[in-house]
Amino acid sequence: MKIGSCSAIVSMSALLLTLLVLVRTMGFTGGPWDETQLLFHGIGVAYDLLSLLFLLPVALLGLVAAIHSIGYLHGHGAARSGLYWFFYNLTLAAMLMVPLMRSAPLFLLTWEVMGIASFALVIFDWDAAASRRAGWIYLLACHAGAAFLIMMFVADSSPLSPGMLWLPAVLGIIGFGLKAGFPLLHVWLPSAHPAAPAPVSAVMSGAMIKLGLYGILRFVLFSGDTLLLCGWLLAILGLIGALLGIVLALPQRNIKTLLAYSSIENIGIMTMAYGLGVLGVAYDVPGMAILGFSGALLHMFNHAALKGALFLGAGAVYRATGTLNMEKLGGLMKRMPWTGGAFAANALSLSGLPPGNAFLGEFLIYAAAFNGVINGHGPLRALSLLCIITLATVGGLAVAAYAKVISAVFLGEPRSDCAAKAREVSWTMCGCTLALLLVNLCLLFLAPYILPMFTPLLTRLAGESAAGFTVPDIALLLSMPSILSLFLIGVSATAIRWRQRLGARRQDVEGVTWDCGYAAPSARMEYTGTAFAQPLLDAFASVLKLRRQLQRPEALFPREIRADLNSQDRALSSVWQPLFGRFGRLAIKTHSMQSGFLHAYILTMVLALVVMLVWGMFCHRVDRPTPPTAVTEEISK
């Protein structure tokens, strides 16, 4: 408790510091983005707008999740709480340092600390086999990612023949994509998020996976002449990720698994937007470039605050009922009005619908894609068209997925005793979700003002040719939906007050739900979340690997009827498990080399050295005198 308050205070000061630095950096001087502020000379620790941009969600969620943890950990022993706080603070410290590290070794060091410390948090509930398995997958993903990043830094600093310039970019996208949750590389997310304590999931999903995107922006996009390749790769990965994430989210029964898949979807949308931005630079469609980057940036903020709030809300539900299985919940809105109301409002917002702040980001991304359709040519036009259709479909699916969560958890009748007996959680936990709801409302209102603060960064990303379509224009574009959304919220609130007063005057009555005349409606007659999603699941049956178990009614007086619908993430079962299985078998074959004789080992080493010496002397020629081109030339070209 005491240490919890301490770490909350530390995170709060980190947040304030970030905000202060942000305001100081761009507020008055106009904020030259290139002028990175060196914190420690010589060892490559510095900050600039890009760092600050990604530090903000970390600091905000770090603070709120720390306060939430105090309530969440209540009842766990002192030893376990101590471990939790140690690793929580370590993770947070590492996350706060990652965006500040410029030199490869320091960056990799903090990156790895972040991964390992959060691994310890994922297996917080280590008695459960599922947690250990999730932790194992997460650890593998972290290390694989770090390995790719090391290779990227090595490839980046070594002379490459012109035909091989794509190598560091691809390595970087894989390495950072493992953290961000790109399609196929996403397998750790849906297992790690439900296993970790809710505040940790909130920090990981809201802030940590975005550091993967930070890495791509910092180390991949600005090195090498691979703008075109990166743009296409990011846009297509984003498209697939958005669609795959939300389709896989639909059948989930565990709230946090569903939210994790939805994070994959949102990372996909952001990646797509970055891809559109990069392609806008590469194909010289300035409007698309700047709209894409600003949309990605805004969506990142919105998603951080919204998804953080949703995970904290899921944590509150878990503390109140002891389960995260949506088929066992229901009717919590009446039992936990504050948590329920905040969760529903945040979920509605995250599905991208207007009075929510997530709409504003998606609005800009739509605008970027439409700009590409109108002003682009050939393949760019086709891609933008595909992006719009995908965004529309993903929007519809997100509405279905979040309608499923809200209704299965909070609406209707409770489906089990634990849900029926639920009570509102303590004010520390409840207040955290409400505070984040307030942040979201502020984001809705302030988005047109926040965006111009990042003007130097955006023009830097989108290139100087974007001058025709400036950031204030975009802010102006945003101000209409922002004002109208606030207006809608205000008018609705007034209308509801008025309706309630009218209801009091006319004496509204209460009845039972229409049930065709049956006298005692029970929760078993309700539609479950799975039943709600079933028509959509059937449409995507091939992606989801649906398995249906049906026990039909038998004889005249059937005892038991069961219908079970299960899905599987094919990335794990059809790609990674076979691949790792094969590697494992291959590795066993090398056992024959382990003879146990020392001189055999020495002989092997000498032979390997001789081979490398020969290769180095004859095959490897260094013929690249030109140093890597400067960044500014890259972009302006």
Added chain:
Amino acid sequence: MMYNVNHGFWWAMFLASLLLAPLLFGIINKVKAFFAGRRGPRLLQLYYDMFKLSRKAGIFSRTTSGVLQLAPIMSLLATIMAMLFVPGGLFRSPLAFGGDVIFFCYLLGLSRMLTILAAMDTGSSFAGMGASREAHFSVLAEAVLFAIVIFLAIVARSICLSDLLSPLSLVTPGISVPAVLLVAGAFFIVILVENCRLPFDDPETHLELTMIHEAMILDYAGPELAMIHYTASLKLWSFCAVLTLLLLPQRVAGPLTGMLLYLALIMVFAVGIGVVESIMARYRFLKVPHLLVGSLAAVLTAVLLLLFF
């Protein structure tokens, strides 16, 4: 821009559409009655119904939380807000801004999501069934709708609804007529799906199992039901208005004739919906997605025609 910028006229048209919208259901029902050889309900029946309902007290199920009460109010307001961006005949909307077409589509999406949530709030299996089907069809309908917007955006080089529907855009030489017809046909299908009309949903069925929209609102009564009816008629009106503006002939004598022609065409589309409902049976639910995917393909073909011919 062939629009007249006269805000007074636009507001007059806006008020007219708020007043006239429930008439569309009267027209549709009259046409259906004509085909069935009945006299049918009066043209203004929905107005009477809404008036009667609005004076009653509300009834809410004990199962429900506040969502049931919030949904009709907020979805009505969202629909009215969406209508603010529809040009009133030849008059450009004063609130038009770049990208308002996205806002328009998403406001209608908000109204749908709230209806779905309210349905799930009742805990009724019928309402759940309706909500599930609505969520399913809307995914595809949304995709078709945005494909149509893409087509119009390429023609008009803008994403402002008032520009997209500019009376000049579709009759401009150089745009192939088949493409326009494909898009208009697909949009008509979207109208039928979004407004829960036959052959996708039967608004007059009396069996809860076969309903979509009606099943979702089974538990509403009194002023809430009146609001839901009104929202539905406003939604139908705005879709018919968009279709009318797509096809409105280029040269119209004056603002007054233009206005009358615009209102008349909206009524004509209502008659068209009535005719479709009279001569078609409801599709099986499993076939609906096929039709929607088909219309998506039609719009994408139209986009290709536009770009390459």
